[in-house]
Amino acid sequence: MNSLDPADVFRQEASELFEVLEGALLDLTLRPDDRELVDTAFRALHTIKGSGAMFGFDKVAAFTHEFETAFDLVRKGEVKPTKELISVALSAKDFIRSLIEMPESTDSIIGEAILAELQQFVKTDKPAASPEIVSAPAAMEVQPAGWRLHLEFASHILCNGTNPLDLLDDLRKLGPCFAIALTDGVPLLDDLEPEQCFLKWDITLHSDCDKSVIDDVFMFVQDEMTLTLAPLVYSEDAVATPLVPVLPDVMFCDGRSASTAAEQSAALPQPEVKRGEARRTDDRGIATVRVQAERLDELMDRVGELVIAQARLTQLAAAGDDLSIKMIAEEIERLASSLRDTTMGARMVPIGSVFGRFRRLVHDLSLDLGKPVEFVTAGEDTELDKTMIESLADPLVHLIRNAIDHGIEDTATREAAGKIEQGRIELVATHAGAQVLVTVTDNGAGLNTARIRAKAESLDLIASGAIMSDYDIHQYLFHPGFSTAEKVSALSGRGVGMDVVKRTIEAMRGTIDLSTTPGLGTKVTLRLPLTLAIIEGLLIRVGEGRYIVPLSAVEECVELTAADERSRGRHFLNVRGDLVPFLKLRDLFGTSDSSDMHQKIIITSTGDTRVGLVVDQIIGNHQTVIKSLSKLHADVTMFSGATILGDGSAALILDVVQLVALAQAQSEKQQAA
Amino acid sequence: MATILTVDDSPSIRQMIKVVLGPAGHNVLEAGDGAQGLETAKSAKPDLVITDLNMPVMNGLELIKALRKQPSLLGLPIVFLTTESNDATKQEAKAAGATGWITKPFKPEQLLAVVSKLVRA
Numbered sequence: 001m002n003s004l005d006p007a008d009v010f011r012q013e014a015s016e017l018f019e020v021l022e023g024a025l026l027d028l029t030l031r032p033d034d035r036e037l038v039d040t041a042f043r044a045l046h047t048i049k050g051s052g053a054m055f056g057f058d059k060v061a062a063f064t065h066e067f068e069t070a071f072d073l074v075r076k077g078e079v080k081p082t083k084e085l086i087s088v089a090l091s092a093k094d095f096i097r098s099l100i101e102m103p104e105s106t107d108s109i110i111g112e113a114i115l116a117e118l119q120q121f122v123k124t125d126k127p128a129a130s131p132e133i134v135s136a137p138a139a140m141e142v143q144p145a146g147w148r149l150h151l152e153f154a155s156h157i158l159c160n161g162t163n164p165l166d167l168l169d170d171l172r173k174l175g176p177c178f179a180i181a182l183t184d185g186v187p188l189l190d191d192l193e194p195e196q197c198f199l200k201w202d203i204t205l206h207s208d209c210d211k212s213v214i215d216d217v218f219m220f221v222q223d224e225m226t227l228t229l230a231p232l233v234y235s236e237d238a239v240a241t242p243l244v245p246v247l248p249d250v251m252f253c254d255g256r257s258a259s260t261a262a263e264q265s266a267a268l269p270q271p272e273v274k275r276g277e278a279r280r281t282d283d284r285g286i287a288t289v290r291v292q293a294e295r296l297d298e299l300m301d302r303v304g305e306l307v308i309a310q311a312r313l314t315q316l317a318a319a320g321d322d323l324s325i326k327m328i329a330e331e332i333e334r335l336a337s338s339l340r341d342t343t344m345g346a347r348m349v350p351i352g353s354v355f356g357r358f359r360r361l362v363h364d365l366s367l368d369l370g371k372p373v374e375f376v377t378a379g380e381d382t383e384l385d386k387t388m389i390e391s392l393a394d395p396l397v398h399l400i401r402n403a404i405d406h407g408i409e410d411t412a413t414r415e416a417a418g419k420i421e422q423g424r425i426e427l428v429a430t431h432a433g434a435q436v437l438v439t440v441t442d443n444g445a446g447l448n449t450a451r452i453r454a455k456a457e458s459l460d461l462i463a464s465g466a467i468m469s470d471y472d473i474h475q476y477l478f479h480p481g482f483s484t485a486e487k488v489s490a491l492s493g494r495g496v497g498m499d500v501v502k503r504t505i506e507a508m509r510g511t512i513d514l515s516t517t518p519g520l521g522t523k524v525t526l527r528l529p530l531t532l533a534i535i536e537g538l539l540i541r542v543g544e545g546r547y548i549v550p551l552s553a554v555e556e557c558v559e560l561t562a563a564d565e566r567s568r569g570r571h572f573l574n575v576r577g578d579l580v581p582f583l584k585l586r587d588l589f590g591t592s593d594s595s596d597m598h599q600k601i602i603i604t605s606t607g608d609t610r611v612g613l614v615v616d617q618i619i620g621n622h623q624t625v626i627k628s629l630s631k632l633h634a635d636v637t638m639f640s641g642a643t644i645l646g647d648g649s650a651a652l653i654l655d656v657v658q659l660v661a662l663a664q665a666q667s668e669k670q671q672a673a
Numbered sequence: 674m675a676t677i678l679t680v681d682d683s684p685s686i687r688q689m690i691k692v693v694l695g696p697a698g699h700n701v702l703e704a705g706d707g708a709q710g711l712e713t714a715k716s717a718k719p720d721l722v723i724t725d726l727n728m729p730v731m732n733g734l735e736l737i738k739a740l741r742k743q744p745s746l747l748g749l750p751i752v753f754l755t756t757e758s759n760d761a762t763k764q765e766a767k768a769a770g771a772t773g774w775i776t777k778p779f780k781p782e783q784l785l786a787v788v789s790k791l792v793r794a
Contacts, residue, residue, distance in 0.1 A: 043729065046756065047727075051686055160771065161750035163793075
């Protein structure tokens with residue numbers, strides 16, 4: 001059983017609830033009449049309030065209570081969820097969030113201001129003060145020696161799960177207790193309903209407890225019973241009048257267990273007798289377990305080591321003749337690979353958790369800039385490694401910010417261009433093989449190629465007059481310090497430029513691509529690997545060295561024909577009619593020993609570009625546990641990491657993106673020559 | 674040891690209940706909404722159900738009514754959690770067949786007190 005601190009669970013849960021709340025509030029701006037949305041928002045608030053109070057977040061509970069009270073009017077339909085109201089509600093949500101996340105640095109004045117604003121919209125008569133739960137009934141003035149009780153229960157209480165005998169047991173805990181069961185209400189056997197309670201009781205309790213203590217015993221059934229209580233003064237004889245003067249048929253005395261007594265009384269139904277035996281420890285219904293992210297990371301590391309050890313075993317087994325060891329090695333290989341998949345699966349999180357944040361971003365930006373923007377998302381349930389999702393948030397914020405700030409034109413311009421007034425931003429995630437594609441598409445003006453070019457020229461990045469494709473010019477957007485925005489708006493200047501976006505994405509072994517249609521919009525495509533920790537790789541040999549090419553980048557393998565080999569100086573390959581540039585890794589790595597007779601070409605692709613890599617030998621598939629290179633190798637561009645092979649030696653992982661860029665540069669040089 | 678089913682859409686409440694009742698020797702089962710709760714109750718036959726009222730899919734009132742219709746769960750004590758101290762909610766839940774209630778926010782002792790009231794060792 002895990003023993004997570006409930007307060008931490010609350011924090012985590014609260015942040016999920018905030019997303020739900022925010023989502024519902026934003027949806028309300030589009031569909032103000034949707035009852036379901038109001039209910040969802042209300043429920044989220046309600047839970048935050050209830051749980052907050054329990055885990056010591058008193059300010060949160062008090063503030064949320066006010067918020068909830070106001071929102072209750074919306075739920076009841078008395079107040080319309082106008083855009084203005086939603087705006088205030090969103091800032092109230094932000095305030096609660098900071099109360100939870102940074103309780104020290106959150107100023108309650110802000111909260112009061114938000115509440116005041118909220119009150120204006122909903123005009124409640126209630127003052128902004130948290131209500132106290134009324135409790136503590138008045139104490140008894142006289143301390144009696146005991147109590148006389150007369151109990152009559154509603155006949156259905158057994159069905160409602162109340163066992164009167166338990167209540168009698170509770171009374172016994174208060175002091176010596178003498179109970180008389182009154183059976184006059186019990187019908188004849190033919191008319192007896194076993195699920196109904198017909199018994200009444202007269203009880204004498206010797207205890208100096210308060211009346212409220214006795215009330216507490218019956219607190220759940222107070223409405224379903226008549227309880228007559230009279231103090232017992234000093235001794236039983238002093239108050240001689242019994243409350244109900246009936247002769248007892250059965251007596252329940254102090255020392256006897258209630259259940260034996262129950263068995264003797266045929267009138268008493270026993271719906272619960274068998275329940276204890278029929279117990280099953282069935283844990284269905286537990287659908288999810290929360291695990292700390294570090295533990296998952298640790299698990300992934302261990303699995304990585306296991307995969308390496310397994311590779312060594314497989315290699316040893318393959319070298320020997322022992323068939324049984326080979327079988328074990330195969331079995332372990334199979335297990336390790338499914339363990340790897342399971343572990344990676346456990347780290348996968350739907351990307352929708354990040355998407356939710358952007359709706360707010362778009363909402364706020366579109367208000368700030370006065371550009372009405374519709375935000376559409378798709379593929380929220382596409383799963384990605386948790387760590388990647390986290391590092392993906394900032395780049396996406398930047399891309400969406402750019403799309404609204406620079407992409408979407410202002411209303412006047414749009415009208416002049418004959419476009420609909422409302423801009424549109426689409427955020428879509430899809431699976432593509434071992435990769436996930438995330439695209440941000442806007443229907444704005446598209447990239448202004450001429451302006452980018454002018455800027456690049458002014459920065460001396462391009463010689464003026466050089467002939468360049470639009471695509472190449474657009475790549476300058478990823479250049480550090482490159483901005484075509486004429487004035488710095490409040491939205492820019494956050495220290496994240498497109499170059500940082502590109503670097504972040506490439507650090508995740510992903511790629512970023514821009515495509516644009518003038519007047520119609522821009523589309524940014526991020527291609528990301530499914531996971532960071534273990535990839536499928538293609539093990540190759542160049543000279544003596546062994547290298548890994550990420551399998552996700554490999555399109556096909558072909559043989560380097562003598563004809564291709566002969567065309568020296570023109571490193572192009574004819575692949576079914578397409579010219580594909582190729583790189584000789586031997587030349588690139590400075591391999592000196594003689595090359596193999598039949599060299600192979602691996603056709604790799606990133607985005608729309610294909611490049612062939614000439615290698616000596618293709619060894620085969622390899623489950624690659626990625627180890628990052630040390631800081632000393634930070635400048636190495638051709639390799640993205642390393643891995644340990646089965647025999648303990650290291651192999652470098654090729655950075656296909658960089659190699660493609662290199663090949664392109666080379667082919668351009670050749671074209672220019 | 675008793676088997677106690679907690680039905681709440683809030684994991685932190687469920688966790689809280691688990692943290693309090695687990696060490697007290699109870700086997701705590703969890704369900705995230707009424708529909709799940711009903712299924713778990715049917716299969717696990719708990720000794721006590723602690724349910725929230727405000728839940729998605731199937732709310733607490735519906736769950737209580739549904740549980741009361743189960744012949745195999747006759748006399749099962751059902752406690753509901755409520756933040757409102759107002760009586761209307763309580764009456765409604767009681768009428769649906771609830772045995773008792775716990776007012777949120779509650780302290781661990783209060784929870785234990787209610788459980789020991791309704792569950793006998």
